[in-house]
Amino acid sequence: MWQSYAIGSLLAGALESAVDKAGIVRDGGVDSYVASLYRAFFFLVAVTVVGLSGILGDLTFFVHWSYLGIGAIGALGAILFTYLLRTVEITVIGAATYLAPFLFLILDTKVLGVALTQLQMLGIVLLVCGGLAFSLDGKTHHFRRELGWKVWGAILFIFILATAIEAYLFKYLHATYDVNAVSYYVYSTIPGVIILLFVVIWKRRIAQLVTPIALSYLPYAILGKTFDAFNSVLYVTALGMAALSQVSAFNALMPLVIVLVALLAQGLFGIRLKERLDHKRAVWKFGAAVVLVVGGLLVG
Numbered sequence: 001m002w003q004s005y006a007i008g009s010l011l012a013g014a015l016e017s018a019v020d021k022a023g024i025v026r027d028g029g030v031d032s033y034v035a036s037l038y039r040a041f042f043f044l045v046a047v048t049v050v051g052l053s054g055i056l057g058d059l060t061f062f063v064h065w066s067y068l069g070i071g072a073i074g075a076l077g078a079i080l081f082t083y084l085l086r087t088v089e090i091t092v093i094g095a096a097t098y099l100a101p102f103l104f105l106i107l108d109t110k111v112l113g114v115a116l117t118q119l120q121m122l123g124i125v126l127l128v129c130g131g132l133a134f135s136l137d138g139k140t141h142h143f144r145r146e147l148g149w150k151v152w153g154a155i156l157f158i159f160i161l162a163t164a165i166e167a168y169l170f171k172y173l174h175a176t177y178d179v180n181a182v183s184y185y186v187y188s189t190i191p192g193v194i195i196l197l198f199v200v201i202w203k204r205r206i207a208q209l210v211t212p213i214a215l216s217y218l219p220y221a222i223l224g225k226t227f228d229a230f231n232s233v234l235y236v237t238a239l240g241m242a243a244l245s246q247v248s249a250f251n252a253l254m255p256l257v258i259v260l261v262a263l264l265a266q267g268l269f270g271i272r273l274k275e276r277l278d279h280k281r282a283v284w285k286f287g288a289a290v291v292l293v294v295g296g297l298l299v300g
Contacts, residue, residue: 002237002238002241003238005235005237005241006234006238008230008234009230009232009234009238010254011257012227012228012231013227013231013235014258014260014261015261016224016225016227016228016231017090017093017258018258019223019224019227020039020081020085020090020220020224021085021089021090022220023224024082024085026220030213030214031205031214032079032082032083033079033199033200033205034200034205034208034209034214034217035217036075036079036081036082036196037078037193037199037200037209038209039078039082039228040074040075040078040192040193040225041193041196042222042224042225042226043189043225043228043232044186044190046222046225046226046228047182047185047186047189047232047233050229050233051182051183051186056181056230056233056237057181057182057183057233057237058180058183059186060180061183062177062179062183062187063187064173064177064187066169067188067191070165070166070169070188071188071189071190071191071192071193071195072191072192073161073162073165073166073192074162074188074189075193076157077158078192078196079196079199080154080157080158081154081158083150084151084158087150087151088151090258091258093155119298122295122298123294123295123298126291126295126298129295166236167239170236170239170240171240174236174240180240181232181233181236181237181240182233185232258289
């Protein structure tokens with residue numbers, strides 16, 4: 001059952017990444033803090049609508065002191081994700097999801113003393129090789145110049161630290177207080193939106209919220225965060241039914257899904273994503289994604 005939610009989360013997450021990237025590429029002049037605030041706000045709106053509709057669980061009032069910390073992490077993550085959208089291709093961002101099952105497996109083996117099978121060890125090797133392949137340009141086979149320490153720092157924060165804290169906190173609240181996914185996201189997102197609003201005011205960007213370029217960015221923020229709402233709610237719903245390592249390993253399919261979405265978006269629909277997907281690079285990325293998928297499934 002949880003696999004159905006995980007598959008839905010994968011598809012929604014890939015579409016979210018494509019829309020978010022298209023919005024930043026099309027309206028490259030939109031301020032990063034403004035874009036981050038709009039995306040966080042419309043995620044809150046979208047997940048609230050999902051909760052009120054009851055299609056993925058009823059929205060019930062519940063607040064917890066930890067939501068302040070989650071809000072701060074979410075606000076910083078939103079700003080860093082905007083930076084990644086401007087800096088690297090979404091296929092590279094998607095490949096970063098391989099880091100989560102890799103880290104969780106290390107924690108399981110080193111901290112909890114879980115023994116590794118030969119297939120799991122092979123999976124680790126494939127994850128490392130696939131991640132390394134995405135770090136290389138598929139045409140020149142040189143390391144991508146844009147993958148500096150800032151990019152890796154943002155990737156590690158978003159896909160490792162924030163993901164782990166968010167996942168384990170939800171599992172705790174779900175087990176202890178029976179909090180469902182939509183209620184968790186609605187009330188934990190509110191502090192993050194408020195923090196981002198204060199950042200925009202502090203940075204004196206408030207007037208840029210209503211500039212023509214910011215307003216033209218709104219449809220992308222609304223559509224992208226609608227996908228994100230379904231992605232997030234489906235993901236943590238799956239977490240409520242299965243172990244984190246299971247769901248995380250299943251998410252190793254994300255790089256392949258994002259590569260396919262990027263190919264369709266640029267090749268068939270002509271949507272600008274600034275993805276380098278000439279024949280040689282496309283084949284390289286597809287092959288690297290397949291390696292990650294196989295590695296992730298073996299680890300899981």
